[in-house]
Amino acid sequence: MTNGGETPALESDEVLLNDVLALRRAVVEAAAPMLTELLRSTVPGPCLENLAHYLAIRRQDLRPLQRRLMQRGLSSLGHMESRVLPTLDAVIAALAAMAGRPSPRPAPTEDAFFAGEAELAAAADALFGAPPAHRRTRIMITLPSQAASDPDFVVSLAQRGMDVARINCAHDGAAAWRAMSDHVRRSGDLVGRRLTVLMDIAGPKIRTEDVLVPSDGRKLAPGDAFRLIAQGPPRSTGDVPFCAVVSLPEIVNRLSPGDRVRYNDGKLEGVVESVADGEALVRVRYAKSGGVKLKPEKGLNLPDTDLGLSPITTKDEGDLVTVVGCADMIGYSFVSRPDDIDLLEAALSRHEAGDRKLGFVAKIERPEAVANLPGLIARARGRRPFGVMIARGDLAAEIGFARVAEMQEEMLWICEAASVPAIWATQVLEDLVRTGIPSRGEMTDAAMAARAECVMLNKGPAVGIAVETLDRLLARMDAHLFKKTPTLRALKSW
Template sequence: MKRLRNVKILATLGPASSDEDMIRKLHAAGADLFRINMSHSSHELMRTLIGRIRAVERECGRPIGILADLQGPKLRVGKFAEGSVTLSAGQTFVLDNRDEPGDSTRVFLPHPEILEAVQPGHRLLIDDGRLQLLAVESDKTSITCTVVSGTKISDRKGVSLPDTTLGVGALTEKDRADLDAVLATNDVDWVALSFIQRPEDLAEVRKIARGRVGLMSKIEKPQALERIDEIIELSDALMVARGDLGVEMPIESVPGIQKQLTRACRRAGKPVVVATQMLESMISAPVPTRAEVSDVATAVFEGADAVMLSAESAAGDYPVEAVTMMASIARKVERDPNYPGIIYSQRPQPEATGADAISLAARQIAETLNLSAIVCYTSSGNTGLRAARERPNVPVIALSPVYQTARRLSVVWGLHCVVTEDATDLDDMVDRACRIAFREGFGKPGDRIIISAGVPLGTPGSTNMLRIAYIGSDGMTGI
C-alpha cells in the first residue's frame, strides 16, 4: 500500500476503534501505526488489540507499528465531603497528608513526594490549570497555598507542578506491570514514557527493555526542556505531548517549543511525533475547524515524522473521517510550493559517520539525476533513519530482513518499509531492489533508482556503498 505522503499518521485505538474491521478501515484511510493507551487498557485488551492489528498487517502485507503508551505518575488530590468546594482568589487553602474528606480550607494529597518537594513560591495547577495555587509554606506534611485564580475544586482532580522536580522516577508500579506485559507479547514496537523530567528517567526503562522496544519520551513537563539535548540523546524518539505541556507552561509558548523540539530531533536523526488535540472537533463533528487544519499543516511544514490522533480515533464519532482528513491535509501541504524550501532550509549538517555520508550522497545523487527512488537496505534501522533525516524529495524504500525493524520504522518520515530477505550477493541486491521498487509502484521499466547497502552484505552498521540501477524492461530485473 503506497502512501502518497511522507509524514506518518499515528491513530489511537479505543472504544470507537477496537474491532478488527475498524482497524482495517483506519489503516486503509491512512493510519501507519497504532497507539494503545495503557491508561485505559487492561493487559487482556492490549493483547486482543495487538492480535487484531497483526491480523490486519498480515492481510495487507505491510509492516504496521504498535505503540504502547504508559500512563506515568497520575497526581491527584483526594475527595471532598461534599464532592466539590468553591474557593475565592486570595484565600488560603492547604494540601496535606491527612486521609480525610476535604472542605473549603484543605484537602488530602496522597503523594508524599509532592509534599516533600514543593517549596514556597512554587505553583500547583489543579484540574488542567483551572485552579492555580501558589505555595507559601511547606513543612513536608502539608503545603499552605494562596488561591491565585479559579474558584472550584472537586474530587480526584489532577495536580500539575510546573516549578517542582519530583524525586521519583517516571515509572509507577502500574507502569512496571504494564511494561512487563508489553514486553511479554514480543509484538510491540514502541513504548511511550509519560511525564519524563530528566534523562535519568529513561535509565530504568532501558534496563528493563534491553532493546526489545523503542523508547519514545513524551515531552510534557518544563523540567524536561531544561535537559532536552540529553533526553533526545537517550531516547529513540520524542513525542511533543502538547496537552500537559500547555498546562504546565504558558500556552502561548507551546507552538515555539513544538518547532524547537521538531528541529532538534531532526538534527539528531530521531523521529518526532506531534500530538494532542490536532483535530479535536472531529470527536463530534465530521469536519475539523480551520484552525485545526492549520495546526496539522504546521506540523507537516515543520517536517515532523508523524502526527497523532487521540480521542478523535479512539472515542470519536468519526474515526475514519479523522484519519482521512489528516492524510488529506498532509498530502496537500507536501505539494505546496513553499514546502520544499521550508524543509530544505532546516536540513542539518551530516555527522562524520559513514552512514551519514552515504545518505547525504544518495539524496544528492537522486535529486541531481531525478531518480525514481532511494532504496536502502537496513537491518538495525539506522540507515533508514539517516536516509529520512536528509528529507529527500524522492521516495525512500527501506528494505529490512527484520520484521521488528520495519515495524519500528513505520513512524519515520518518508520511509516505505518492506520486509525482504537479505541479498545473497551484489547482483541479487540490485535485482531485489529493482523488483521491489517496481512492485510497490515507485518506478517503471527504464526508471533509475539508487541503492545504499553495506559490504559485506547482511552486516548491521556497515553501510558503505551506493549503486545506481535501471529497472529492467520486464519490470523485474535490475540492469
C-alpha cells in the same frame, strides 16, 4: 536608500566570504566541547556532530548575515537544521565563485548535502514503519477501550489512514492491551500494510483522587482556595470547602509556598500558600471563565517543584511484561534526564528476550526534559530505534501556554538536526475528534504538524472522520512543505 536617493553599493563578495569563513571556524570551535560532552553517552556519528554544530551556530544572532546573503540570492541559512556545515560550505563555494577566486572549502556533493534528510527518513522508518506512498507523515491514533472488543473499529481506522496505534497503559489492563494489539496486527494484514503499536507506560502521573466540593456545586474561581492532602478522606473547613487527595502522597510535602499548581491541563492555576502535616493550601490565581469543577482523576502539574520521582513506577515494571510482547515501541513518560534512559534500558533488559528490541519514544513533558533534550538524544542514540514526542498538553501546563508554540518549534529543529523522528501530539483536531466539526485554528495547527514525522490524534466519537481529514490534509501539505522549506509545486487556484 542613501540621502541622495541612491541604493547603497553592494559590499564586496570577498568581505562577505571572509565573514562566512569566520563563522564556520567559530561554529566548529564552539561545537567541539559540546560534541565531547554528548559523546560521553554514546559513540561518534554524523548526526551528533551536526547536532553540536547546530547548537553552536544557534547561539549566535545570524540575522544581519542572513540579510546580506539574501541580497545576493544565496541561502539565508534558515533551513540548515540537518546540514549545518554543508550549508556553510555551499555558501562559501558560491561566494568564492562570485569573488573570482578558488573556494577555500569544496562545495558539498548532493549526497553529502542531503545526508541528514536521508538519515532522518531511515530513522523514522525504523521506528514507525514505512509511511504510505501519498504522504511522509504518519498518523497515530490513541485507541479507546472499545478497540479491545471491536476489531471492526480498528479495521476502519486502518482503512481510513491510521499508521500507528497508541495504547495508553494508564487505562484498561493487560488482557485489553493484548486484544488491541492483535486487532491492529490483523487490520494491517487486511489493508496490506504494516501497522505498528506504541504502548505508553503510565509513569508517576500526579492526579487528584477523592475530592470534596460544596454541596451547592460551586466551582473554583480566582481568589478561592483548595486543599491538597497526602492521605485520608478529603475534608473541608468553612472557609475552604474544596479538597482533593493526591495520587502520589509524597508530593504534598515537597511543595513549598510560592510553588505554582496547575490543574486539568492548565484550566486552573493556583499558588501554594502553606504546607503542613501532609496538607497544602492553594490559592487560585487563574481559572477558565465560569470557574472549574474539582474532579477526581484529573492531572496536576507542578512546574516549580522538584518532584524527585523515578519515571518508572512499580506498576510500569509489571506492565512491561505485556508491553514487550505486544508493542513495537514504548512511550516513556516524565523522562527528564539522560540517566532516566538508563533506568528504562535496565527495566527492558529484564523483560526483553532474543534480538528483538522495542523502539523507544521519549515524551517531552517537563521543562527539565526540554533543557536536557540534546543529552537525552545522545544517551538514547544507537541503542534502539528512537523518537521524541512533543507532548504539548503536559508541556503547556508545565511551561505555560504562551511558550508552547515557541518550544515545539525549537524541539522540531533540534530533532531534525539530530536526525530524530518527532511526534506532534495533544489536541490535534480535537474539536473534530469530539464533535465531527473542526475549528479553523486547529486545521491550521494540523497542517503545520506535517513538519513532524508523526501526528497523534486522541480518541473521541468522530476519530474516524478526523483520520480521513488528516490523511488528506497531510498529503496536500507534503506537496507544499518539507520541514521548514516550502516546496514550490505549481499553484492551480489562479
